[in-house]
Amino acid sequence: MSRSSQDHSSQPSVKRHHPKPDPHKKDSLSYDRPTKQQRHSSPPHKKPSSSAPNHYNLDEAILDSEFVAKNTSSIIQQMFRRGGSNATGSSRQYGLDSDSGSDMEVGFSTLDREEKQSARIAKREDAEEERLQQETERRLSIKRRR
Numbered sequence: 001m002s003r004s005s006q007d008h009s010s011q012p013s014v015k016r017h018h019p020k021p022d023p024h025k026k027d028s029l030s031y032d033r034p035t036k037q038q039r040h041s042s043p044p045h046k047k048p049s050s051s052a053p054n055h056y057n058l059d060e061a062i063l064d065s066e067f068v069a070k071n072t073s074s075i076i077q078q079m080f081r082r083g084g085s086n087a088t089g090s091s092r093q094y095g096l097d098s099d100s101g102s103d104m105e106v107g108f109s110t111l112d113r114e115e116k117q118s119a120r121i122a123k124r125e126d127a128e129e130e131r132l133q134q135e136t137e138r139r140l141s142i143k144r145r146r
Helices: 003-010 036-041 065-080 100-104 108-145
Strands: none
């Protein structure tokens, strides 16, 4: 066997080392983009296996290019809370719970009370605006007299 073929067979596969972000740099969470050759030579992306965790703590994750490439879909789903399941184990559809419609229903007495409160606030704001306008006009008239 030649030395070069022996080296390839006895060498374990080498994982690429991604440098840790420099905390002193302004953009410490960025990662190195692969070159054109690396992008085109990589195998097509496969769906994550069912044994892969569904939830990543993105606040603590080190976002290197390999991690992002393998988990892009799940990262996006986690950011927008689509897919997955909630604490009760039931699936979520666009972040809505099954009883979320009941939160939007109010009775007449509640609606009437809120309308009266809004009217009081509007009346108070109008009075304040009118007072400020009269004060401004008074100051202008004093300046004109001088």
